[in-house]
Amino acid sequence: xxxxxxxxxxxxxxxxxxxxVIACFDELMVGNVNTRxxxxxxxxxxxxxxxxxxxxxxxTVRIDPRGHHAADVRPExxxxxxxxxxxxxxxxxxxxxxxxxxxxIVLERLALAVRMRHGRGRESDHRRDLSLLxxxxxxxxxxxxxxxxLGLRPGTRYRVVCAPLFxxxxxxxxxxxxxxxxxxxxxxxxxxxxxxxEVAAVPSGVGVATEVEDLHHSFRTALVAxxxxxxxxxxxxxxxxxxxxxxxxxxxxDGSFQPDVALVDAVMAYPWGAETLSSVVRSHSLRQAAREAxxxxxxxxxxLETVNATLGFDPFEGYGRTRxxxxxxxxxxxHSRVLDLPAPIATP
Amino acid sequence: MTAEVQPVARPPFDAELRAGLAVxxxxxxPTITPDLIDFMRVSYAAPPIEDLLLAKGIVCTDDVVxxxxxxxxxxxxxxxxxxxxxxxGVVYAHSGGLMFGDRFSGIDLVLDWVSDFGAVLVTVEYxxxxxxxxxxxxxxxYAALEAAASRAGDWGLRRDRLVVAGASAGxxxxxxxxxxxxxxxxxxxxxxxxxxxxxxDRGSTASTHxxxxxxxxxRVSNETGWTALLGxxxxxxxxxxxxxxxxxxxxxxxxxxxxxxxxxxxxxxxAIAYADGIWRAGGDAELHxxxxxxxxxxxxxxxxxxxxxxxxxxxxxxxxxIAD
Numbered sequence: 001x002x003x004x005x006x007x008x009x010x011x012x013x014x015x016x017x018x019x020x021v022i023a024c025f026d027e028l029m030v031g032n033v034n035t036r037x038x039x040x041x042x043x044x045x046x047x048x049x050x051x052x053x054x055x056x057x058x059x060t061v062r063i064d065p066r067g068h069h070a071a072d073v074r075p076e077x078x079x080x081x082x083x084x085x086x087x088x089x090x091x092x093x094x095x096x097x098x099x100x101x102x103x104x105i106v107l108e109r110l111a112l113a114v115r116m117r118h119g120r121g122r123e124s125d126h127r128r129d130l131s132l133l134x135x136x137x138x139x140x141x142x143x144x145x146x147x148x149x150l151g152l153r154p155g156t157r158y159r160v161v162c163a164p165l166f167x168x169x170x171x172x173x174x175x176x177x178x179x180x181x182x183x184x185x186x187x188x189x190x191x192x193x194x195x196x197x198e199v200a201a202v203p204s205g206v207g208v209a210t211e212v213e214d215l216h217h218s219f220r221t222a223l224v225a226x227x228x229x230x231x232x233x234x235x236x237x238x239x240x241x242x243x244x245x246x247x248x249x250x251x252x253x254d255g256s257f258q259p260d261v262a263l264v265d266a267v268m269a270y271p272w273g274a275e276t277l278s279s280v281v282r283s284h285s286l287r288q289a290a291r292e293a294x295x296x297x298x299x300x301x302x303x304l305e306t307v308n309a310t311l312g313f314d315p316f317e318g319y320g321r322t323r324x325x326x327x328x329x330x331x332x333x334x335h336s337r338v339l340d341l342p343a344p345i346a347t348p
Numbered sequence: 349m350t351a352e353v354q355p356v357a358r359p360p361f362d363a364e365l366r367a368g369l370a371v372x373x374x375x376x377x378p379t380i381t382p383d384l385i386d387f388m389r390v391s392y393a394a395p396p397i398e399d400l401l402l403a404k405g406i407v408c409t410d411d412v413v414x415x416x417x418x419x420x421x422x423x424x425x426x427x428x429x430x431x432x433x434x435x436x437g438v439v440y441a442h443s444g445g446l447m448f449g450d451r452f453s454g455i456d457l458v459l460d461w462v463s464d465f466g467a468v469l470v471t472v473e474y475x476x477x478x479x480x481x482x483x484x485x486x487x488x489x490y491a492a493l494e495a496a497a498s499r500a501g502d503w504g505l506r507r508d509r510l511v512v513a514g515a516s517a518g519x520x521x522x523x524x525x526x527x528x529x530x531x532x533x534x535x536x537x538x539x540x541x542x543x544x545x546x547x548x549d550r551g552s553t554a555s556t557h558x559x560x561x562x563x564x565x566x567r568v569s570n571e572t573g574w575t576a577l578l579g580x581x582x583x584x585x586x587x588x589x590x591x592x593x594x595x596x597x598x599x600x601x602x603x604x605x606x607x608x609x610x611x612x613x614x615x616x617x618x619a620i621a622y623a624d625g626i627w628r629a630g631g632d633a634e635l636h637x638x639x640x641x642x643x644x645x646x647x648x649x650x651x652x653x654x655x656x657x658x659x660x661x662x663x664x665x666x667x668x669x670i671a672d
Contacts, residue, residue: 031363
């Protein structure tokens with residue numbers, strides 16, 4: 001996989017390979033794989049033999065980048081490529097020559113994963129501070145401790161930004177960041193001051209501003225905002241633009257029964273459906289919707305007759321506006337592909 | 349139409365392979381639409397292999413073969429440097445969805461056959477879709493197969509021990525070569541190695557629809573690939589069985605087949621059906637369906653337990669067929 005990391009770096013020089021290494025080991029820890037598998041991943045990522053030694057029981061394992069037991073004799077290992085993984089456990093990389101960019105992170109994550117696999121302190125939560133801070137199930141005191149560890153100040157307001165690992169960052173703002181496991185897979189989360197309304201990353205979602213004890217809520221709204229992205233047209237979405245609505249969306253169960261969403265689905269089946277609804281939810285009148293969509297108002301009028309008949313309500317009347325707006329956002333979330341596709345990269 | 353979203357039931361990925369996807373996804377996205385073909389041509393281009401060949405004691409000679417339309421197809425003949433005389437031969441079709449990759453893509457695994465079993469490998473720069481739809485890729489491969497038989501002496505091959513092999517899109521091409529060699533009384537083959545082969549343009553199997561947006565090579569990627577190869581003919585009765593071997597009505601009289609595929613990939617059902625068709629016709633096939641495996645996971649994550657098992661099983665079969 002070292003060669004794959006090299007390709008990713010060539011395709012996107014701004015890519016954070018460290019985050020991918022972390023996500024890789026996170027999956028290995030969740031999967032509770034054995035020592036050989038952990039060493040194989042480390043060796044494959046580093047492109048050299050990875051080793052493990054335990055004092056009791058006395059055991060040494062050395063695995064090469066193809067996942068096989070190294071056949072040769074264990075060389076002298078440079079202490080710079082060795083890491084203590086807790087009492088009596090050591091891991092190392094058998095690197096000849098220069099330190100490579102990912103060596104430190106590979107060693108650090110390997111050591112942590114080995115410690116967990118060997119049951120050293122398995123009772124406690126091994127997740128890193130940012131994951132704890134963003135998890136509402138974690139006790140509020142523990143979350144505040146994590147916040148302080150990360151250098152965040154209680155009483156100050158921050159926002160969480162979410163992006164997939166493949167996001168493109170023309171410039172990378174400074175703040176605590178990490179890979180966080182979600183039901184959409186590994187997501188890159190970054191904490192910024194409340195004043196950071198815009199982020200250049202594509203795709204990305206910027207959560208609402210909260211104090212540290214509510215940053216889990218900011219994270220959930222950022223995740224919804226991210227899923228509302230539609231690159232290249234919409235590269236980054238700010239949760240604030242949807243006010244309290246995005247909080248409701250963030251807390252609604254995924255498969256919840258939403259009859260209005262099925263009605264939106266029916267409108268979307270028309271070739272003009274997507275364009276029409278997208279302009280209606282952003283307009284206060286038929287005429288404005290026609291302008292937004294760039295069609296003649298009589299065309300919009302006949303489309304709206306079909307829309308009203310399909311929905312069973314008028315999207316410009318009273319609660320009809322709210323119903324359509326909400327159902328439209330839920331529909332977009334359910335059809336979101338932003339986490340499946342890479343940001344297109346201009347080829348040389 | 350229902351208002352509730354039913355999650356798709358699908359077999360899980362193996363834990364080590366799921367970890368591998370955290371890296372693989374950065375250069376090989378699950379969903380490849382036509383606008384990503386240029387990206388993939390850069391991303392999936394093979395790295396330089398000189399060092400690898402040196403380490404494995406393999407000599408590489410470039411040559412050309414002439415396709416039916418006069419196009420000169422580049423091939424590389426890879427042989428063990430200390431094995432003189434005529435050696436068993438493998439004609440190899442690389443992976444890359446028929447649209448990207450080159451003759452050295454994913455070659456590491458096949459080089460084991462050269463270094464460990466003394467085979468000579470002929471790997472072929474077949475032309476790529478959509479610029480070159482069917483029959484160009486197939487014709488280029490068949491020209492290379494015929495050359496391997498007719499120029500066996502020049503290339504140091506044993507004509508009585510030829511095998512065709514390919515991975516993914518190349519697996520489909522290799523299956524097509526075996527069908528055509530039978531139908532045309534072409535070169536006699538001792539075996540066909542079909543790694544997670546791309547066989548069926550119809551996209552109607554259950555496994556085709558189980559992996560949207562995850563892993564490597566989903567339903568949309570597959571539609572992109574088949575459309576590039578077949579254009580509007582995709583899914584119609586006009587499609588040749590040499591382009592989509594799943595359409596072959598007669599699977600009798602074929603050389604022994606080795607077929608492997610992941611349980612967690614879209615080609616699972618078509619690979620199983622092809623092996624089943626060969627058995628029903630009285631032929632010889634060995635089929636491996638690997639639990640937890642995504643498409644081509646042995647190429648991307650050879651270090652994993654599943655990847656190693658796939659490589660070992662395949663190499664054991666190849667050794668049986670071609671080793672002295």
